[in-house]
Amino acid sequence: MTITDRYISMLLPSFSSAVEGGAVTQTPFKHGNGWKFPCPFCCEKVTKTSKKKKQCAALIPNGNYSYVFHCCRKKSDECYDNMLFPSFLKTYNPKLFAQYHRSREEAGSTGKGHDLGKYNYFGDNK
Ligand SMILES: [Zn+2]
Numbered sequence: 001m002t003i004t005d006r007y008i009s010m011l012l013p014s015f016s017s018a019v020e021g022g023a024v025t026q027t028p029f030k031h032g033n034g035w036k037f038p039c040p041f042c043c044e045k046v047t048k049t050s051k052k053k054k055q056c057a058a059l060i061p062n063g064n065y066s067y068v069f070h071c072c073r074k075k076s077d078e079c080y081d082n083m084l085f086p087s088f089l090k091t092y093n094p095k096l097f098a099q100y101h102r103s104r105e106e107a108g109s110t111g112k113g114h115d116l117g118k119y120n121y122f123g124d125n126k
Pocket of ligand 1: 039042
């Protein structure tokens with residue numbers, strides 16, 4: 001399991017609370033399995049319960065050991081543009097992102113050629 005997969009598995013329970021029946025749907029995409037769930041950014045912007053539970057967002061494998069967050073509703077500024085997983089995590093859960101960034105740094109998967117910049121131990125993370 002990659003670091004990214006490990007962090008996604010930590011996030012899934014928070015997504016599943018918004019899903020009727022309680023489970024996030026694992027869905028096959030072009031480059032492998034991803035997940036569909038109600039968008040955590042724009043759920044608040046819709047009023048109907050059925051719409052809140054609509055699995056309009058997904059983490060889609062990009063074929064390069066990472067995922068792209070995509071929301072087809074795009075009702076909030078946060079979900080209007082697709083984001084690579086690190087940006088998604090930073091927006092959704094900054095605290096967990098700091099941990100993730102450090103794990104990636106320790107594993108040597110930051111910086112040039114990666115989807116995440118170097119971890120700055122003095123703060124001011126990019
Ligand atoms: Zn959204």
